[in-house]
Amino acid sequence: MSDDYIIKPQPETGTSTSPMKAVDAHGNPVELDIVHERPLTVFLNNREIVTLMSIGDHPKLLGVGYLVNQNMLSPQDQIESIDYDDVIDTVVIRTKVVTDFEEKLKRKILTSGCGQGTIFADIMDKLEDTTLAQTFQFKASWLELLLNKIKATPSLYRKAGSIHGCVLCHKDKPLIYMEDVGRHNALDKIAGYLYLNDLPKEDYILYTTGRMTSEMVMKAVIMGIEILISRSGATQWAVELAEKTGLTLISRARPKRFIALCHQGRIMFDLEKPSSKAAE
DSSP, X not given: OXXXXXXXXXXXXXXXXXXXXXXXXXXXXXXXXXXXXXXXXXXXXXXXEEEEEEOSSSHHHHHHHHHHHTTSXXXXXXXXXXXXXXXXXXEEEEESSOOOOHHHHHSEEEOSOTTTOEEETHXXXXXXXXXXXXXXXXXXXXXXXXXXXHHHSOOHXXXXXXXXXXXXXXXXXXXXXXXXXXXXXXXXXXXXXXXXXXXXXXXXXXXXXXXXXXXXXXHHHHTTOOEEEESSOBOHHHHHHHHHHTOEEEEEEETTEEEEEEOGGGEEOOSOOOOHHHHO
8 A cells, every 4th residue: 555645643653642551440450552732832923822732743833734724824924933942832933024913812712622722703704705616526436545544544543542633635645644632733733734835725635533613614614625524523513614615524434435515516426336235
């Protein structure tokens, strides 16, 4: 199986997990790994923006991606430096032009994201004027290939559990696989990579292990993603926002089955239909 990853989890390094001893239901000693959870404070220029709870990997990508998905960094902004201090768990992003976000910081909306997600109210204003292109076609047969490749990839989830994953894919190839205690953090790290490497946003698929909430839909749309897939379900508001912005939502994803919730026109249903005998 070929490996097309640009970035993927590195559970063997042990930098995001710690071993511990415990006991099972019968009182027998067991050893297991648990994932880290640590604060990361994000500064934009001289202003403190937010403190995120994260596993601690890719702090620069997380910081930049968070700002991008909060509409605080645009493609026109020029980043002069990104500094990370692992002693005080702080990342500082400095731009050429300093912007005042005082009013933006006052208009917060708490979301249902793991660890209490937050979006800023002007994002809702931006989504009002956003409609995704309808040119990308997704073959249903790609899903089995994608899921098998993702499942075969060593991950923190397989090592320790208690974590979410997001994978940026192109057709049937997974490219960037990020994990974190919150799926929105994993998504922000992908956004940070796309922004810093100036990659085109077209023709990407985003797969998440967690449910598809309004926050996940908003961030996917801001990133220009046209298809969002989850092995879980979606909330009602997530479906409404996806319908309005032109995002294809695919839930309950398994190798040969899924539920397409909206904008099914992007999907090429090329799976072989079960024989009448198999259907009986």
